[in-house]
Amino acid sequence: xxxxxxxxxxxxxxxxxxxxxxxxxxxxxxxxxxxxxxxxxxxxxxxxxxxxxxxxxxxxxxxxxxxxxxxxxxxxxxxxxxxxxxxxxxxxxxxxxxxxxxxxxxxxxxxxxxxxxxxxxxxxxxxxxxxxxxxxxxxxxxxxxxxxxxxxxxxxxxxxxxxxxxxxxxxxxxxxxxxxxxxxxxxxxxxxxxxxxxxxxxxxxxxxxxxxxxxxxxxxxxxxxxxxxxxxxxxxxxxxxxxxxxxxxxxxxxxxxxxxxxxxxxxxxxxxxxxxxxxxxxxxxxxxxxxxxxxxxxxxxxxxxxxxxxxxxxxxxxxxxxxxxxxxxxxxxxxxxxxxxxxxxxxxxxxxxxxxxxxxxxxxxxxxxxxxxxxxxxxxxxxxxxxxxxxxxxxxxxxxxxxxxx
Amino acid sequence: xxxxxxxxxxxxxxxxxxxxxxxxxxxxxxxxxxxxxxxxxxxxxxxxxxxxxxxxxxxxxxxxxxxxxxxxxxxxxxxxxxxxxxxxxxxxxxxxxxxxxxxxxxxxxxxxxxxxxxxxxxxxxxxxxxxxxxxxxxxxxxxxxxxxxxxxxxxxxxxxxxxxxxxxxxxxxxxxxxxxxxxxxxxxxxxxxxxxxxxxxxxxxxxxxxxxxxxxxxxxxxxxxxxxxxxxxxxxxxxxxxxxxxxxxxxxxxxxxxxxxxxxxxxxxxxxxxxxxxxxxxxxxxxxxxxxxxxxxxxxxxxxxxxxxxxxxxxxxxxxxxxxxxxxxxxxxxxxxxxxxxxxxxxxxxxxxxxxxxxxxxxxxxxxxxxxxxxxxxxxxxxxxxxxxxxxxxxxxxxxxxxxxx
Numbered sequence: 001x002x003x004x005x006x007x008x009x010x011x012x013x014x015x016x017x018x019x020x021x022x023x024x025x026x027x028x029x030x031x032x033x034x035x036x037x038x039x040x041x042x043x044x045x046x047x048x049x050x051x052x053x054x055x056x057x058x059x060x061x062x063x064x065x066x067x068x069x070x071x072x073x074x075x076x077x078x079x080x081x082x083x084x085x086x087x088x089x090x091x092x093x094x095x096x097x098x099x100x101x102x103x104x105x106x107x108x109x110x111x112x113x114x115x116x117x118x119x120x121x122x123x124x125x126x127x128x129x130x131x132x133x134x135x136x137x138x139x140x141x142x143x144x145x146x147x148x149x150x151x152x153x154x155x156x157x158x159x160x161x162x163x164x165x166x167x168x169x170x171x172x173x174x175x176x177x178x179x180x181x182x183x184x185x186x187x188x189x190x191x192x193x194x195x196x197x198x199x200x201x202x203x204x205x206x207x208x209x210x211x212x213x214x215x216x217x218x219x220x221x222x223x224x225x226x227x228x229x230x231x232x233x234x235x236x237x238x239x240x241x242x243x244x245x246x247x248x249x250x251x252x253x254x255x256x257x258x259x260x261x262x263x264x265x266x267x268x269x270x271x272x273x274x275x276x277x278x279x280x281x282x283x284x285x286x287x288x289x290x291x292x293x294x295x296x297x298x299x300x301x302x303x304x305x306x307x308x309x310x311x312x313x314x315x316x317x318x319x320x321x322x323x324x325x326x327x328x329x330x331x332x333x334x335x336x337x338x339x340x341x342x343x344x345x346x347x348x349x350x351x352x353x354x355x356x357x358x359x360x361x362x363x364x365x366x367x368x369x370x371x372x373x374x375x376x377x378x379x380x381x382x383x384x385x386x387x388x389x390x391x392x393x394x395x396x397x398x399x400x401x402x403x404x405x406x
Numbered sequence: 407x408x409x410x411x412x413x414x415x416x417x418x419x420x421x422x423x424x425x426x427x428x429x430x431x432x433x434x435x436x437x438x439x440x441x442x443x444x445x446x447x448x449x450x451x452x453x454x455x456x457x458x459x460x461x462x463x464x465x466x467x468x469x470x471x472x473x474x475x476x477x478x479x480x481x482x483x484x485x486x487x488x489x490x491x492x493x494x495x496x497x498x499x500x501x502x503x504x505x506x507x508x509x510x511x512x513x514x515x516x517x518x519x520x521x522x523x524x525x526x527x528x529x530x531x532x533x534x535x536x537x538x539x540x541x542x543x544x545x546x547x548x549x550x551x552x553x554x555x556x557x558x559x560x561x562x563x564x565x566x567x568x569x570x571x572x573x574x575x576x577x578x579x580x581x582x583x584x585x586x587x588x589x590x591x592x593x594x595x596x597x598x599x600x601x602x603x604x605x606x607x608x609x610x611x612x613x614x615x616x617x618x619x620x621x622x623x624x625x626x627x628x629x630x631x632x633x634x635x636x637x638x639x640x641x642x643x644x645x646x647x648x649x650x651x652x653x654x655x656x657x658x659x660x661x662x663x664x665x666x667x668x669x670x671x672x673x674x675x676x677x678x679x680x681x682x683x684x685x686x687x688x689x690x691x692x693x694x695x696x697x698x699x700x701x702x703x704x705x706x707x708x709x710x711x712x713x714x715x716x717x718x719x720x721x722x723x724x725x726x727x728x729x730x731x732x733x734x735x736x737x738x739x740x741x742x743x744x745x746x747x748x749x750x751x752x753x754x755x756x757x758x759x760x761x762x763x764x765x766x767x768x769x770x771x772x773x774x775x776x777x778x779x780x781x782x783x784x785x786x787x788x789x790x791x792x793x794x795x796x797x798x799x800x801x802x803x804x805x806x807x808x809x810x811x812x
Contacts, residue, residue: 056739057738060738060746089734090734126731232718237735311717312638315809315810319809325496325530325531325532328465328643329465329495332464332466340466340496357498358496358532395717396806397803400801400802400803400805403717404722
């Protein structure tokens with residue numbers, strides 16, 4: 001199925017589908033006197049169906065609460081307003097008022113009805129937002145909305161915090177000769193900078209899919225992509241994934257085209273999730289952990305997360321050290337059904353452990369695999385037929401240095 | 407009650423109670439050609455009641471399986487044989503045979519009956535044990551057993567791996583004019599060195615308590631001490647706490663003396679647990695996290711562990727940065743009943759957050775607290791009356807460097 005989808009990285013992203021415009025400006029949210037792009041809008045004049053997935057953290061930032069509220073109203077959506085540099089989290093009742101004000105100003109400035117915008121913030125926790133400066137940039141952005149690629153890239157830029165590069169991609173497919181486009185932009189993994197919280201991802205499409213189906217497809221994609229990555233295991237107060245679908249392509253919506261859209265949406269989410277891990281703070285490696293033969297999918301996920309979040313496993317990757325003993329230790333405390341004498345482990349398909357017995361003659365080959373910037377670890381538990389794939393980063397001295405103070 | 411207990415740190419430890427002897431030697435377990443003490447015995451000619459608590463890791467080292475087996479037989483115990491440098495974990499059937507052989511040789515060399523010894527190993531995972539060299543030192547140690555303080559300290563030395571110093575302490579109390587002693591030795595926190603696994607703790611006493619009561623008191627103490635510390639969140643394959651009680655003091659065993667013994671045992675476990683955190687690999691701070699007012703004890707524990715194991719929280723401590731936003735983020739994903747607008751947080755009793763509102767005017771005082779090598783964080787959830795205390799370390803670049811390769 002994926003062969004009928006054209007996929008490109010490093011595109012304009014959210015402005016690639018028809019009918020979506022964007023703009024970004026600098027509000028100096030961090031109060032550093034710089035002109036870093038930090039506030040922006042994505043907009044569709046056509047009303048959009050929408051879907052969203054939010055952090056499960058019990059401490060939620062004010063804009064997350066607003067997004068959940070707007071999504072529940074199930075009304076037509078016209079846009080998203082975003083700032084970086086301040087997460088508007090743990091900011092009390094003033095934070096809730098600020099989030100609402102930002103959303104309402106974006107709606108008014110774009111001439112859109114009440115509760116037709118989402119609002120997202122990412123950055124430092126616990127400081128009040130500089131609303132005057134943000135408001136001024138929101139009004140300006142609403143005047144400068146454009147469908148050109150530069151606007152899409154400026155939007156992808158304005159959402160970044162500790163990220164070192166923008167993260168965009170675009171998938172296209174044909175439905176009876178009509179082109180459908182899915183574009184996306186995302187920002188950085190985990191809690192990735194001093195006081196910076198949040199993974200954000202925004203996907204737009206000109207496919208005319210309804211909200212219920214869109215929500216179901218998004219949930220499915222997010223579980224296998226954004227929820228299956230880890231940098232430091234810290235779940236933020238602001239994590240948000242939003243999709244807007246405006247139907248501008250005019251492509252027919254039926255079982256066959258929905259199947260194509262599902263695959264395109266998955267590819268966009270998967271690519272953005274991968275870019276997030278690969279740009280994790282001060283990381284040097286992306287490791288794909290494939291757990292197979294687990295007794296249940298929960299077991300497979302528990303095992304892969306225990307490994308992907310173990311400090312000792314992550315530091316050994318950083319040191320180009322296969323160290324399967326640390327994998328065994330981590331999977332042993334993963335709260336999963338385990339027979340340690342049945343486990344197979346391989347690095348890039350080179351066996352390290354077969355039925356619990358090490359294969360030391362392959363040691364040089366494991367070291368070669370682990371020394372690469374990307375490698376995979378396949379673990380067969382031989383307890384059932386469930387599997388899980390997690391992408392994880394290593395842990396470096398740079399991470400500690402980067403996060404040790406404000 | 408604690409006022410009637412005399413407590414001392416940096417003692418001989420396991421040889422302080424009457425009737426316990428020890429010895430240690432160098433088997434060059436790591437095959438590095440050095441004469442590091444790495445193999446030893448603790449012995450009591452009088453038969454002992456015994457209790458043990460072991461790792462909950464599903465991947466267990468061979469000696470842990472042997473200890474569990476011996477404890478279940480409920481027979482009289484005469485000693486413990488230990489080596490460091492090799493964990494005898496993930497070593498297949500040969501590892502099981504090696505563990506059994508080591509235990510049987512110690513028994514035979516000391517003239518003790520079958521299954522009257524425990525065996526413990528700590529160190530690298532996945533390598534077979536150098537049994538010839540170990541056997542030779544075990545036989546020699548059995549000949550050199552002594553009750554002098556040097557022997558107790560040599561034993562405390564031989565169990566170390568990445569620890570920078572020995573960890574011992576001794577508690578004494580009087581029962582109707584008869585002195586009762588509880589002594590202990592322990593080694594290093596978590597998975598604390600390249601491939602080094604294990605926390606081990608050994609406690610001896612000349613109190614004549616029975617095995618069932620001893621097991622119950624030990625479980626109670628361990629939950630509040632050894633199980634309430636974290637360095638890197640990695641649970642090892644070899645964690646073991648053992649207590650031997652030989653009754654040599656002749657002190658009367660009744661409700662009052664058991665209450666004193668319970669407190670003495672707790673103090674010994676608490677002191678050893680603290681020494682383990684304080685000597686965690688390349689740490690610079692010990693932080694006591696007190697969670698109060700939680701809806702349940704499980705909630706209180708979940709919250710304190712989420713905080714104590716958060717990479718972002720630990721790195722901020724390292725950087726002398728109070729960063730209560732990261733505490734809020736961590737407790738938000740702790741899987742506990744939470745009202746973010748009801749939480750109080752203080753650093754060394756200086757309020758940082760009251761009912762979810764920050765107290766920025768105290769900022770300099772928080773920073774002062776967090777800059778000390780030891781400080782406490784008190785969190786009142788206002789959800790109930792359950793509490794939990796966890797002692798955690800910070801996370802440093804030194805940890806990453808130390809663990810990044812073999």
